[in-house]
Amino acid sequence: MERLTGVAASPGIAIGVAHVLGSRVDVHERRIAAEAVEAELQRFEIALRTTDEQLARIQQQIALRESDEHQYRVLEAHRLMLSDVHLVEQTRRHIRDDHTAAEWAVRQTLDQIQAVFARIEDPYFRDRRSDFAYVGENLLRNLMGGADAAEPDEAPRGSVAVAHELSPADAAQLGRAEVAGFCTEGGGRTSHTAIIARAMGLPYVVGVEGLGHKVWSGMTLIIDGSRGEVILDPDEEALGRYRARADVARERARHLEATRDAPAVTLDGVQIHLAANVEMLEEIPIAVDLGAVSVGLFRTEFLYLERPDLPSEDEQHLHAVAALKSMQGRRITFRTLDLGGDKLPASVRIPSGTNPAMGLRSIRYSLHRPDLFRTQLRALYRAAAVGPMQILFPLISGVAELRAAKKICADVCDELAREGVPHDSKVPVGVMVETPSAALISDLLAAECDFLSIGTNDLIQYALAADRDDEHVGYLYHPLHPAILRALKQVVLGANKMGKPVAMCGDMAGDPMFAWVLLGLGLRNFSMAPRQIPVIKSIIRATDLFDAERMLAQAMAMSTETEIEAMVYRAMRERFPTEVNEGEG
């Protein structure tokens, strides 16, 4: 038994058999005699055929599931790679001319191909590189006797997926494959992959060093997504302990969910608006069930991921209409495309630049590609005829950008009016406060839009200059840093000054540890992963706002995040032992 420590990214406990994704097969250099060349070439041909047959079998299974056309095509591309002239000819040459064993010949060829891909910056080719690696590693497994599945959607139900990195799309596939949880060597707790894990209620630990060397498929693992730990090969005693903790957590969740219909009102009678963040249509009924009174953040870009083509205006319109209908009259805040950074669609190429988080992402990309932006806006304005909604622009860094986005909205509405297409041009438009510049000018932005919504995941990464996806700087990511508290205060004041509503939809809003700090700051509108709603509501219903304001005043008087965290964590643990994660057991 061994315990590895990482960062808690999605709470809960998962116990299952490890399924290692995309692991590199260990191949040793081996030379063969001249007489063995023909037999070795033959072995290579058989492995190519076997790999192709395996892929064809998966493809056939997928063909039965109508909705998975994209995956079907990906597998088609994988099968084509098996006849790629570089892969086949170069490997044959290594066997024939250098007298190397087939697996060593394949490994050398794959490394050469990967080196070529590595020199290409384009994210599209980066993805093709991992496709090639996937096909190549499967080929090697067949050559070395025994294939091992390596695609996320092939992970066995109830297993624990282990990977170096996972994209948000991988996480969604793992969720659909019904894994018990997952862990990665890389990643950050506010990455989009972590957001998907939390949305699906799957325990996830990121930044676990040594995972790749120490875990192999078939080993029993425990993922403790609340404490950020991975236990390898647990003994009976540990298994019993963690099973008991999982039971306690389940019981606690059941108990909290019982308050679903109770109002989110503080002891002194102040109503707090609790909304849900959603990425996929399937989450909406769950969110409503857990007590969401609206959707405060619909991350529309997820409709663009996991597919090779762009969604049409009609498809986006139908998608938004379906979302509004399933909300049964409750409001949805649709955020316009937030592509780029770690959310890269296969359908368009987004220049990554040297620092993708600071590059052409989000609203910048939408303004750079007005054709895509207009298509999305047309779909949304048309859907507004069906139910209450708002439009939210991500990553706004200044008033000029807001005006440019609003101008396109106005043009789109004029166009729809000219065409006689039913729509609602009065949809409120809001700004996400995710950059330090937006926080500093929140009053100027509030003056020119209808509402603000604070995205703390990005605001913290930009304010503290700590990449939210990079495990090496995860130690700097502190929501209670004095600079963050001051920035949040400024945003609330800016919105209040202009008489505009302000919400928070970053992950900070759904963390029970921060509930009092945020209430103390004056926030009354929170949007969070649906599963967090019951626990936050439970805290609100037991809160006197005076206590929260007193805690905030104490925090604002401190100089370091360490002091603030010590004070806030201690007070919240004492006051809400069952609501904060550590209360699990």
Ligand code: PEP
């Ligand atoms: C945020 O940045 O806080 C936010 C809500 O947006 P996302 O996590 O999708 O970047």
Ligand code: MG
């Ligand atoms: Mg963001």
